[in-house]
Amino acid sequence: MAVQELINTYTVHVYETGPDGRISLHALFDFMQDAASEHAVKLGYGRDDLLKKNHFWVLSRMYAEITEQPVWNDNVMVKTWPSGTDKMFAMRNYDIRFSDGGHIASASSSWLIIDRITKKIQRPDEFLIRYNNENDNVTPLLRGAVKLPGTSDGSPSPAFRVSVNDLDVNLHTNNVNYLRWICNTYDLNFIMNHYPSSVEINYLAESVFGDEIIIRTSWDEENESCFNHSVFRLNDDKELCRVRLCWKNKKALKK
Known part of the structure; x- marks a missing residue:
């Protein structure tokens, strides 16, 4: 089966830059969070889908390596895909590039599903595990967070x-x-x-x-x-x- 991935393009707005005119760190992470949320919805595991079971997503760990900093009006492509499960964690990776293909950043993330009432961690169900593990053959761009x-x-x-x-x-x-x-x-x-x-x-x-x-x-x-x-x-x-x-x-x- 083809890799389950999403590619979004974002334009760096002036309010997403810092005093140096380059994208702020939190704005870059906003792009990744937005892409991850949209992809989860497309895969049937978005916020509203989990709320039907009184569950929600929580980001537990994240690691990113950054090689370039976009500036105001740059177009930034964020590719993201689920990348397997590790015990209670659902893993997700990111590849961020300029519109000409130049590398900006790579990132890995570890997510947990939490019960809204008990606040306990929930084990990913078989469908989510299967979705994530379909991308297991994709070579990770970098290590996971420790x-x-x-x-x-x-x-x-x-x-x-x-x-x-x-x-x-x-x-x-x-x-x-x-x-x-x-x-x-x-x-x-x-x-x-x-x-x-x-x-x-x-x-x-x-x-x-x-x-x-x-x-x-x-x-x-x-x-x-x-x-x-x-x-x-x-x-x-x-x-x-x-x-x-x-x-x-x-x-x-x-x-």
Whole structure:
């Protein structure tokens, strides 16, 4: 059977760029989330399909390697496909390119199905497993995300609260907004001169409207161009998200 894939083309709007005129990290991840959601609907496993069983999708882990940063008005093609199951996880991969075929990024993601009432993880049913495993013969573009160490004693950011604009349709913080929060902790001069070359994320727990948040940051011991970030909820010191973010000088970009 043919590979079950979806290809969408997005135009980078001015509001999706940062102060350097290049696409923001969270906007790039928005493109991937949008394509994944649309493809799930086409395959019969979209949000409304799962809600009929009182279930919903949750992104658990994601890893991306980025080689170029599109600019305002660039057309970006996002190809995505389910790529097998791993125990309770449904896997999905992405290949992102310019309209001329030039590479922008590759990514892998691990998703869970959660029961809305019990909050327990649900095992993928046989139909979903079969759909995903039909793409098993496709060579992965890169490895899957792994468990990150986080940083419990890193330098803390100023505290802030989850706002209405941070929420998704499940009334939880949208997964992309954790990246936006983390990028906001960086110095402007650093952002103007560097681009994110790889991003690895572990989502550990949900946050909701009004939660007070801090982000702890430390240098990565294995690579001085990388930082480890942990997002904490202050009232119970619950760790919500871990991110390993690596950077390169923008002089390495071709565009």
